[in-house]
Amino acid sequence: MASIKDVAASAGVSVATVSRVLNGHPSVSADARERVLAAVAALGYRPNAVARSLRTDQTHTLGLVISDVLNPYFTELARSVEEEARALGYSVIIGNADERPELQDHHVRNLLDRRIDGLLVSPTDGGSPLMLDAIRAGTPMVFVDRWIPGVDVPVVRADGRAAVRDLVAHLYGLGHRRLAIIAGPAATTTGSERVEAFRAALAEYGLPLPDAYIGQGDFQAESGRRVTEGFLDLPEPPDVVFAADNLMALGALDAVRARGLRVPDDLALAAFDDIPWFVHTDPPVTAIAQPTGELGRAAVRALVDRIEGRTPRSVTLPARLVVRRSCGEPPTPSPVQRSTT
Amino acid sequence: MASIKDVAASAGVSVATVSRVLNGHPSVSADARERVLAAVAALGYRPNAVARSLRTDQTHTLGLVISDVLNPYFTELARSVEEEARALGYSVIIGNADERPELQDHHVRNLLDRRIDGLLVSPTDGGSPLMLDAIRAGTPMVFVDRWIPGVDVPVVRADGRAAVRDLVAHLYGLGHRRLAIIAGPAATTTGSERVEAFRAALAEYGLPLPDAYIGQGDFQAESGRRVTEGFLDLPEPPDVVFAADNLMALGALDAVRARGLRVPDDLALAAFDDIPWFVHTDPPVTAIAQPTGELGRAAVRALVDRIEGRTPRSVTLPARLVVRRSCGEPPTPSPVQRSTT
DNA sequence: CCTCCTCGTGGAATCGATTACATCCCTGCG
DNA sequence: CGCAGGGATGTAATCGATTCCACGAGGAGG
Numbered sequence: 001m002a003s004i005k006d007v008a009a010s011a012g013v014s015v016a017t018v019s020r021v022l023n024g025h026p027s028v029s030a031d032a033r034e035r036v037l038a039a040v041a042a043l044g045y046r047p048n049a050v051a052r053s054l055r056t057d058q059t060h061t062l063g064l065v066i067s068d069v070l071n072p073y074f075t076e077l078a079r080s081v082e083e084e085a086r087a088l089g090y091s092v093i094i095g096n097a098d099e100r101p102e103l104q105d106h107h108v109r110n111l112l113d114r115r116i117d118g119l120l121v122s123p124t125d126g127g128s129p130l131m132l133d134a135i136r137a138g139t140p141m142v143f144v145d146r147w148i149p150g151v152d153v154p155v156v157r158a159d160g161r162a163a164v165r166d167l168v169a170h171l172y173g174l175g176h177r178r179l180a181i182i183a184g185p186a187a188t189t190t191g192s193e194r195v196e197a198f199r200a201a202l203a204e205y206g207l208p209l210p211d212a213y214i215g216q217g218d219f220q221a222e223s224g225r226r227v228t229e230g231f232l233d234l235p236e237p238p239d240v241v242f243a244a245d246n247l248m249a250l251g252a253l254d255a256v257r258a259r260g261l262r263v264p265d266d267l268a269l270a271a272f273d274d275i276p277w278f279v280h281t282d283p284p285v286t287a288i289a290q291p292t293g294e295l296g297r298a299a300v301r302a303l304v305d306r307i308e309g310r311t312p313r314s315v316t317l318p319a320r321l322v323v324r325r326s327c328g329e330p331p332t333p334s335p336v337q338r339s340t341t
Numbered sequence: 342m343a344s345i346k347d348v349a350a351s352a353g354v355s356v357a358t359v360s361r362v363l364n365g366h367p368s369v370s371a372d373a374r375e376r377v378l379a380a381v382a383a384l385g386y387r388p389n390a391v392a393r394s395l396r397t398d399q400t401h402t403l404g405l406v407i408s409d410v411l412n413p414y415f416t417e418l419a420r421s422v423e424e425e426a427r428a429l430g431y432s433v434i435i436g437n438a439d440e441r442p443e444l445q446d447h448h449v450r451n452l453l454d455r456r457i458d459g460l461l462v463s464p465t466d467g468g469s470p471l472m473l474d475a476i477r478a479g480t481p482m483v484f485v486d487r488w489i490p491g492v493d494v495p496v497v498r499a500d501g502r503a504a505v506r507d508l509v510a511h512l513y514g515l516g517h518r519r520l521a522i523i524a525g526p527a528a529t530t531t532g533s534e535r536v537e538a539f540r541a542a543l544a545e546y547g548l549p550l551p552d553a554y555i556g557q558g559d560f561q562a563e564s565g566r567r568v569t570e571g572f573l574d575l576p577e578p579p580d581v582v583f584a585a586d587n588l589m590a591l592g593a594l595d596a597v598r599a600r601g602l603r604v605p606d607d608l609a610l611a612a613f614d615d616i617p618w619f620v621h622t623d624p625p626v627t628a629i630a631q632p633t634g635e636l637g638r639a640a641v642r643a644l645v646d647r648i649e650g651r652t653p654r655s656v657t658l659p660a661r662l663v664v665r666r667s668c669g670e671p672p673t674p675s676p677v678q679r680s681t682t
Numbered sequence: 683c684c685t686c687c688t689c690g691t692g693g694a695a696t697c698g699a700t701t702a703c704a705t706c707c708c709t710g711c712g
Numbered sequence: 713c714g715c716a717g718g719g720a721t722g723t724a725a726t727c728g729a730t731t732c733c734a735c736g737a738g739g740a741g742g
Contacts, residue, residue, distance in 0.1 A: 051698030
């Protein structure tokens with residue numbers, strides 16, 4: 001592969017001049033510029049990004065470590081992150097942690113070794129020593145969706161509290177009184193926050209949230225299935241389960257179906273995170289939708305602000321309830337937004 | 342960030358010795374090795390992958406350019422690719438082409454500039470000049486899922502012909518005679534092959550495939566919707582539509598639902614690519630399942646073989662029919678595999 | 683006891699870019 | 713006509729690693 005030296009030789013100039021032409025430096029004669037450009041075209045020369053990065057100490061690359069690529073929510077997030085990054089002149093390397101802290105560390109280490117300019121993380125746990133070190137060392141970082149409490153890193157996320165309150169209102173209106181939740185890992189902020197929001201909303205209606213109605217999941221489908229089976233085996237099973245993410249809702253659906261029971265008649269279901277498939281499941285699933293694309297874009301903007309020396313801001317956007325049929329018919333005629341499809 | 346020089350200074354040895362220790366070169370005294378390791382630990386030193394790559398001309402990185410990250414099939418593919426690559430000591434940079442040739446070129450160029458060791462591509466079109474040049478220049482490359490005819494690049498893919506035949510047998514057995522297909526872009530191999538396999542299978546039953554029953558889609562949900570509406574507007578609408586990928590099937594479902602019609606009574610539906618959600622849609626969707634994980638792993642192995650100087654092999658694995666309820670009840674009692682859930 | 687290897691080690695070149703600094707030439711002004 | 717200033721260009725240092733080569737010390741064999 002042709003290098004800058006080959007171009008210089010072919011154009012009859014020095015490498016410095018070639019570099020100047022390529023970087024738009026003003027003081028280059030029209031003649032030299034022309035010859036260089038011709039040589040570049042003739043040789044099909046492309047600058048070696050590796051060499052450039054070594055010299056400039058910039059890779060124009062962002063790292064994105066997400067909890068689970070198979071989760072459509074994170075897929076959409078990754079997509080919007082890449083789009084916005086591309087628009088700002090950055091590439092993105094995605095690391096999939098699969099909800100496993102040691103895999104998350106693997107990716108963080110790998111990305112750091114590659115000298116990415118900044119890191120976007122949706123932490124799988126409360127923060128490994130590695131991650132804490134990276135923050136302390138000043139690695140530009142932004143948390144997205146989930147975060148690690150107690151560290152000074154901007155956070156871009158959705159606030160689901162109002163939507164959870166709307167959901168509980170909706171459920172209460174439909175006559176449900178025994179509400180259960182499939183929680184995410186307590187080590188994640190989204191895992192614990194969603195339970196707290198749910199508990200607070202229930203309290204407003206004087207409803208309890210007994211321990212037996214809090215199932216411990218791990219944001220994966222299998223745990224949703226297991227927890228739901230546990231709920232159904234209870235002497236007094238809940239009327240509704242609220243899954244803290246879409247994959248656990250899928251697992252819950254599996255479990256209900258495997259028992260030959262029906263949603264919402266035997267057990268109602270709602271989920272955090274809305275995805276296109278929820279429109280077409282049997283029945284369509286009532287869910288809390290996050291502004292996923294906007295979160296991804298805002299996260300990139302914050303990170304690039306930090307990288308380029310501006311002051312990044314934390315961003316919190318509201319989530320909203322999308323009522324479908326999985327909690328009972330007909331939906332209460334309320335000001336709450338209805339699904340359009 | 343500490344460099345190899347800092348380590349050398351702190352250990353009281355030369356950079357050459359540090360490098361030898363780090364790379365497991367044999368001729369280093371136990372004493373020196375110990376001092377170097379201590380210095381590495383004390384400084385928290387991590388080798389700069391950028392510098393190393395410049396010198397060794399290897400990045401230990403694979404590029405993966407896929408057609409659409411939002412398509413669960415490709416997400417699963419990406420995941421298995423990353424897993425296998427990691428197991429073999431490589432990282433993966435994913436580029437999402439969004440079914441747009443110019444975006445595909447953007448990513449190929451970007452990956453080439455970063456001097457990735459090899460490229461895994463699921464081409465969105467018949468091959469841009471850029472891609473053809475890269476192949477000619479000897480870039481290690483492997484096609485996965487889709488490929489470009491006429492070039493000497495190993496292909497890892499699933500053969501769906503037998504499964505399509507099984508599907509047509511199933512449909513015929515249920516009494517369907519007017520079968521239509523939502524095709525993918527003709528410029529992609531999977532786009533045209535699936536139509537051909539469908540046409541061939543229909544011919545075995547003496548059924549025609551009129552042009553009006555071939556809808557041109559682009560593998561995205563919206564096109565599935567549009568094409569399905571066209572079918573429904575026909576003076577003689579089809580009994581069944583077969584969508585060439587899962588997203589167009591989703592669009593078809595949307596279209597049917599928007600008209601207040603029902604699957605399978607008013608229009609039966611089958612899809613190429615099986616995904617977890619198809620179990621829970623209303624009704625569960627009959628689909629052709631590819632061995633996605635195995636495809637991803639085989640593709641990585643082929644590419645790494647090529648990179649490390651061994652001879653890569655093309656791989657073709659069979660797809661299989663998974664019967665559910667979207668084409669009618671009850672499924673014919675046939676030797677064909679039934680969905681277990 | 684001398685020579686020859688081998689082992690451990692350091693010095694320095696190298697990968698492909700960017701960029702500070704030096705140089706040269708030309709123009710404009712006093 | 714001479715000198716200052718600025719534009720165009722080249723030389724060389726630099727980024728952080730790897731690796732070839734040379735060198736010194738020490739052990740083995742004659």
